[in-house]
Amino acid sequence: MARWEPDARGRMLAAALDLFAEKGYDKTTAGDIAARAGVTERTFFRHFADKREVLFANPNPLDEAVVKAIAAADEQEGPFQMVLDGVRDAAVGLAEARSREQAAQRARIVEATPALQERELLKMAAMTTAAQVALAERGVGEPTAALAAHTAVAVFQAAFSRWVSGATDLGLPECVDEAAAALRDLR
Amino acid sequence: MARWEPDARGRMLAAALDLFAEKGYDKTTAGDIAARAGVTERTFFRHFADKREVLFANPNPLDEAVVKAIAAADEQEGPFQMVLDGVRDAAVGLAEARSREQAAQRARIVEATPALQERELLKMAAMTTAAQVALAERGVGEPTAALAAHTAVAVFQAAFSRWVSGATDLGLPECVDEAAAALRDLR
DNA sequence: TCCTCCTATGTCAGTTACTGACATCAACCG
DNA sequence: CGGTTGATGTCAGTAACTGACATAGGAGGA
Numbered sequence: 001m002a003r004w005e006p007d008a009r010g011r012m013l014a015a016a017l018d019l020f021a022e023k024g025y026d027k028t029t030a031g032d033i034a035a036r037a038g039v040t041e042r043t044f045f046r047h048f049a050d051k052r053e054v055l056f057a058n059p060n061p062l063d064e065a066v067v068k069a070i071a072a073a074d075e076q077e078g079p080f081q082m083v084l085d086g087v088r089d090a091a092v093g094l095a096e097a098r099s100r101e102q103a104a105q106r107a108r109i110v111e112a113t114p115a116l117q118e119r120e121l122l123k124m125a126a127m128t129t130a131a132q133v134a135l136a137e138r139g140v141g142e143p144t145a146a147l148a149a150h151t152a153v154a155v156f157q158a159a160f161s162r163w164v165s166g167a168t169d170l171g172l173p174e175c176v177d178e179a180a181a182a183l184r185d186l187r
Numbered sequence: 188m189a190r191w192e193p194d195a196r197g198r199m200l201a202a203a204l205d206l207f208a209e210k211g212y213d214k215t216t217a218g219d220i221a222a223r224a225g226v227t228e229r230t231f232f233r234h235f236a237d238k239r240e241v242l243f244a245n246p247n248p249l250d251e252a253v254v255k256a257i258a259a260a261d262e263q264e265g266p267f268q269m270v271l272d273g274v275r276d277a278a279v280g281l282a283e284a285r286s287r288e289q290a291a292q293r294a295r296i297v298e299a300t301p302a303l304q305e306r307e308l309l310k311m312a313a314m315t316t317a318a319q320v321a322l323a324e325r326g327v328g329e330p331t332a333a334l335a336a337h338t339a340v341a342v343f344q345a346a347f348s349r350w351v352s353g354a355t356d357l358g359l360p361e362c363v364d365e366a367a368a369a370l371r372d373l374r
Numbered sequence: 375t376c377c378t379c380c381t382a383t384g385t386c387a388g389t390t391a392c393t394g395a396c397a398t399c400a401a402c403c404g
Numbered sequence: 405c406g407g408t409t410g411a412t413g414t415c416a417g418t419a420a421c422t423g424a425c426a427t428a429g430g431a432g433g434a
Contacts, residue, residue: 003400004412029390040413045392080373114309121308122301143345147370150341157337158330183334186267190429191383216419227384232421 004039009047009057011037016054021105025113052119055106060097062123063130065090070134079140083131083152088176090127091159095172100163107164128153155179191226196234196244198224203241208292212300239306242293247284248310250317252277257321266327270318270339275363277314278346282359287350294351315340342366 005011015036019028030051034044048054069086077085094103110116131149140148159175162168170178192198202223206215217238221231235241256273264272281290297303318336327335346362349355357365 003398008411030392031390041391042393042414043412046412049392051391078373117312118305118309121312122305125304125308143349143366143369144373146345146348147341147366147373150344151338151370151373154334154337154341158333161333162330179330179334182330183338186265186331186334186338190427195382217421218419228420229385229422230383233383236421238420 008037008039008043012039012044012047013054013057017106017109020055020109025109025116052116055110055116056119056123060093062090062094063127065093066127066131067134070131070138073138079135079138079144079148080151082135082138083148084155084176084180086131086134087152087156088173091156091172091176100166100172103160104164104166107161124153124157127156151183155183158182195224195226195230199226199231199234200241200244204293204296207242207296212296212303239303242297242303243306243310247280249277249281250314252280253314253318254321257318257325260325266322266325266331266335267338269322269325270335271342271363271367273318273321274339274343275360278343278359278363287353287359290347291351291353294348311340311344314343338370342370345369 012033016028016033019032019036022028023032030044031041033054034041037044044054048057066083066086066089069089070082073082073085098106110120128149131152132145135145135148136142155176156179159172159179162179163170163172163175168175168178199220203215203220206219206223209215210219217231218228220241221228224231231241235244253270253273253276256276257269260269260272285293297307315336318339319332322332322335323329342363343366346359346366349366350357350359350362355362355365
């Protein structure tokens with residue numbers, strides 16, 4: 001028999017989501033989450049760098065998909081299109097990992113808490129930087145790489161918020177296509 | 188005679204900048220800053236919502252310039268151009284308020300500290316949202332407004348980082364122009 | 375002139391997010 | 405069977421905040 005119940009991490013993840021939805025992020029202490037998961041607070045902080053991270057612990061981060069797509073992109077595609085393809089792949093992956101309702105609940109929690117918005121922004125910025133670096137490796141110089149990356153990520157964010165809002169029946173990847181089309185019409 | 192030295196806030200602002208540059212953000216406690224400014228820690232937190240805010244307490248925030256410019260924009264300008272004009276105005280304001288060297292020192296501190304990057308990102312996001320709202324008031328719908336705002340802010344960020352890097356002799360507003368031109372060539 | 379309210383600050387105790395050091399013990403490995 | 409490992413517990417400590425209350429110049433009115 002094991003010394004402890006297995007999957008402490010999974011239990012903490014679930015407990016955190018529940019508690020944040022029930023009482024809100026601010027009124028939930030790290031100790032609360034640990035207690036509901038049947039572990040100590042110290043164990044919580046061994047698994048998650050900080051209280052916010054529990055909402056951002058993602059087994060397959062979006063960055064990867066983006067970087068991979070850029071590395072594999074067709075030679076003659078423009079830099080923006082490269083990142084956009086990557087972002088679309090990431091969207092496919094995300095939609096497979098989470099239902100829209102799950103994503104929406106999480107989004108509601110994040111939206112209600114500035115501290116969590118900050119962290120989300122940081123993750124998006126990491127994705128942007130990753131794309132930038134990947135572009136640089138394909139020979140794209142500054143500031144083109146930065147702009148392409150920022151713009152494509154903006155498309156992703158617009159698509160994501162539209163998907164989550166429930167204003168459309170489209171899937172997340174299709175929302176990306178839609179937002180990309182809107183961008184082309186911009187200017 | 189006054190009960191306390193005047194301009195406690197200004198002293199804390201200066202002390203914080205000094206200490207962050209000397210010891211780094213993480214190794215500087217709120218108490219350290221307060222002590223150097225000749226006040227108590229409690230007073231520090233009365234002036235700044237949290238330790239990070241001391242680096243972001245800006246008398247005239249960039250948002251304002253952007254919103255104002257969008258509200259005043261020419262009827263026939265496209266939404267992206269409206270935000271871009273606003274962002275350029277903001278750049279003029281920022282360059283007037285701070286020398287490039289001041290901006291660079293601050294940027295170095297922020298760059299070295301994830302917690303500060305998060306806050307910076309949040310401020311940028313606030314600027315984006317403000318622009319989005321201002322566009323909506325001019326009748327621009329979603330997701331166009333979101334994309335225009337995000338893209339223009341990306342231009343600003345690219346311009347700012349180029350200006351601060353010292354890789355060019357251009358002023359900040361001219362860097363914005365340059366980045367905007369690079370964007371037009373993108374696709 | 376004196377009284378009163380206002381405001382910025384000080385004082386202090388408390389909560390919560392984290393961190394480091396060390397102990398424990400099932401499981402695994404030779 | 406004994407030694408090692410790894411996930412967890414325990415405990416003490418630091419630092420970021422927060423709320424409640426005290427203090428005393430200064431401004432304004434009676």
